[in-house]
Amino acid sequence: MTDRDCEQILCDWNLRARPDQEPPPGDWIVWLILAGRGAGKTRAGAEAVRRWSWSFPFVNLIGPTADDVRDVMVLGESGILGCCRSEERPRYLASAGRLEWPNGAVSQLFSAEEPDRLRGNQHMKLWCDELAAWRRAEAFDQAMLGLRLGARPQMIVTTTPRPTRIVKALAADNDTIVTHGSTFDNRGHLARAFLKRIARRYEGRVIGRQELFAEIVEETPGALWTRALIERQRVAPEASPREFVEVVVAIDPPARSGAKADECGLVVAGKAADGRLYVLADLTSQGDSPAGWAARAGAADRGFGANRVVAEINNGGEMVTEVLRQAEPHLPVRTVTATRGKFLRAEPVAAAYERGLVFHAGVFPKLEDQLCALTPDFDRRSGPSPDRADALVWAVADLLGLDRPSSGMMDYWAGRSL
Known part of the structure; x- marks a missing residue:
C-alpha cells in the first residue's frame, strides 16, 4: 500500500464519521451541532467545508476570534488543513484572511469580534464555530444576512452550548436542524487519562452537563437555589x-x-x-x-x-x-x-x-x-x-x-x- 493509499483511507470521512457528524437530510438552512468538549464537532465542521468546496465557490468561516479561526478551524488537529488530502488541501493566506482551494473555490475567514467586516460579504455556505463564545451578538445577525448566494445557502454551527440568547433562539428555530454529541461518544480519539480522571470528575455536575454532554443548562430567574x-x-x-x-x-x-x-x-x-x-x-x-x-x-x-x-x-x-x-x-x-x-x-x-x-x-x-x-x-x-x-x-x-x-x-x- 502506497503513502497515497494510506492518506486516502485516513482522509475518508465516510469510514470514520458518526451519524451525528454527518450533514442531516432535508431542506435545512442551519445545522446546529451541540456537542461536548472533544466530541468531534470541529472535525464535522471542517469536513462539511471540505465537501462544500468541491461544488461551491464561496464557503466561508467565522470563529469567536481571529486566533480561534487560525488555530482551531484552519490549522488545528481537526481543522481544515488537517482533514484534507494533499492534492485537495487549500492554500492558507493568513495575511489576506482566506483559503484558496485547488479547484478555484475561496473561503474567507472572519472573526466574530469584527461584525462590521461581515457587512456586504456574501456566503453560499458558512461554518460558524463556538457560537456560545461569540462576544458580539450582532456578528451572528450579520452572518445570517450574508447567507444569500446560490440556490440553497446553508450554515453549519458547531458549539459547546451555553444558555445564551443566540444559542437558545437558534435551537428553537424551525429552520434549524439540531444534533447532539457528548464527549464520551468520541472516546476512541481521546486520551484515556482525560476520560478516566478529568471528564469523569465533572459528570453529573452542571459544568459537566454543559461541557461534556452538551446540555443547555439554564438558570431560572427568581429560583430559591442557583x-x-x-x-x-x-x-x-x-x-x-x-x-x-x-x-x-x-x-x-x-x-x-x-x-x-x-x-x-x-x-x-x-x-x-x-x-x-x-x-x-x-x-x-x-x-x-x-x-x-x-x-x-x-x-x-x-x-x-x-x-x-x-x-x-x-x-x-x-x-x-x-x-x-x-x-x-x-x-x-x-x-x-x-x-x-x-x-x-x-x-x-x-x-x-x-x-x-x-x-x-x-x-x-x-x-x-x-x-x-x-x-x-x-x-x-x-x-x-x-x-x-x-x-x-x-x-x-x-x-x-x-x-x-x-x-x-x-x-x-x-x-x-x-
Missing part, C-alpha cells in the same frame, strides 16, 4: 463525615402508582457533629407500587443506619404509615403534613444553604434541577411535581428542627430511640 449556590455547597462523597449524629430518610409518596404517576421522592440526609447537614443520596423512583416504595424506604433506613423516616401524608393519610409499617414493622416514622405551598416550605431550607449549613455529598442532577426551578409562582404553574425537592425539604427541615408539628402529629413506633 447552580452556583449548589456548586459552592458541594463536597465529594469521600470528603463528607463518616459518622453522623442523626440520619433521616425523607419520603414524599405519590398519590398513585404506575408509569404515569408522579415520582416517589426519597432523599437521605445526615447531621454531622458540628451541626452541618449533608445530602447523602437521592433514591427517588417512579412507577413503584406502595409496597415497592415502602420497601425502598426501609432499605434506605437500614443501609444508612437512619434514626427515622420522615413521611409526607398529604396524598395518603394513614395509609402511608400503614404501608411503611407493613414493609418494616419496627421502622421509626415521623409523619408530616404540608400546609403551605412548596416555595414557602422551601425558603428556610434554601436560606440554610446560603448560610453554608447544608452540603451535597456528591452530584444529584435531577434533584438539583428541581431545586433550581422553585420560584415564587411555582405553585400556580402546571407540570410535574418536584417530589425530589419536596423530600429534600422535609429531610433538611427535620434535621434543622424547622416547623416541628405538635406532638400529636408524631408517630414513632417502638424499636429505636431518637
Whole structure:
C-alpha cells in the first residue's frame, strides 16, 4: 500500500464519521451541532467545508476570534488543513484572511469580534464555530444576512452550548436542524487519562452537563437555589463525615402508582457533629407500587443506619404509615403534613444553604434541577411535581428542627430511640 493509499483511507470521512457528524437530510438552512468538549464537532465542521468546496465557490468561516479561526478551524488537529488530502488541501493566506482551494473555490475567514467586516460579504455556505463564545451578538445577525448566494445557502454551527440568547433562539428555530454529541461518544480519539480522571470528575455536575454532554443548562430567574449556590455547597462523597449524629430518610409518596404517576421522592440526609447537614443520596423512583416504595424506604433506613423516616401524608393519610409499617414493622416514622405551598416550605431550607449549613455529598442532577426551578409562582404553574425537592425539604427541615408539628402529629413506633 502506497503513502497515497494510506492518506486516502485516513482522509475518508465516510469510514470514520458518526451519524451525528454527518450533514442531516432535508431542506435545512442551519445545522446546529451541540456537542461536548472533544466530541468531534470541529472535525464535522471542517469536513462539511471540505465537501462544500468541491461544488461551491464561496464557503466561508467565522470563529469567536481571529486566533480561534487560525488555530482551531484552519490549522488545528481537526481543522481544515488537517482533514484534507494533499492534492485537495487549500492554500492558507493568513495575511489576506482566506483559503484558496485547488479547484478555484475561496473561503474567507472572519472573526466574530469584527461584525462590521461581515457587512456586504456574501456566503453560499458558512461554518460558524463556538457560537456560545461569540462576544458580539450582532456578528451572528450579520452572518445570517450574508447567507444569500446560490440556490440553497446553508450554515453549519458547531458549539459547546451555553444558555445564551443566540444559542437558545437558534435551537428553537424551525429552520434549524439540531444534533447532539457528548464527549464520551468520541472516546476512541481521546486520551484515556482525560476520560478516566478529568471528564469523569465533572459528570453529573452542571459544568459537566454543559461541557461534556452538551446540555443547555439554564438558570431560572427568581429560583430559591442557583447552580452556583449548589456548586459552592458541594463536597465529594469521600470528603463528607463518616459518622453522623442523626440520619433521616425523607419520603414524599405519590398519590398513585404506575408509569404515569408522579415520582416517589426519597432523599437521605445526615447531621454531622458540628451541626452541618449533608445530602447523602437521592433514591427517588417512579412507577413503584406502595409496597415497592415502602420497601425502598426501609432499605434506605437500614443501609444508612437512619434514626427515622420522615413521611409526607398529604396524598395518603394513614395509609402511608400503614404501608411503611407493613414493609418494616419496627421502622421509626415521623409523619408530616404540608400546609403551605412548596416555595414557602422551601425558603428556610434554601436560606440554610446560603448560610453554608447544608452540603451535597456528591452530584444529584435531577434533584438539583428541581431545586433550581422553585420560584415564587411555582405553585400556580402546571407540570410535574418536584417530589425530589419536596423530600429534600422535609429531610433538611427535620434535621434543622424547622416547623416541628405538635406532638400529636408524631408517630414513632417502638424499636429505636431518637
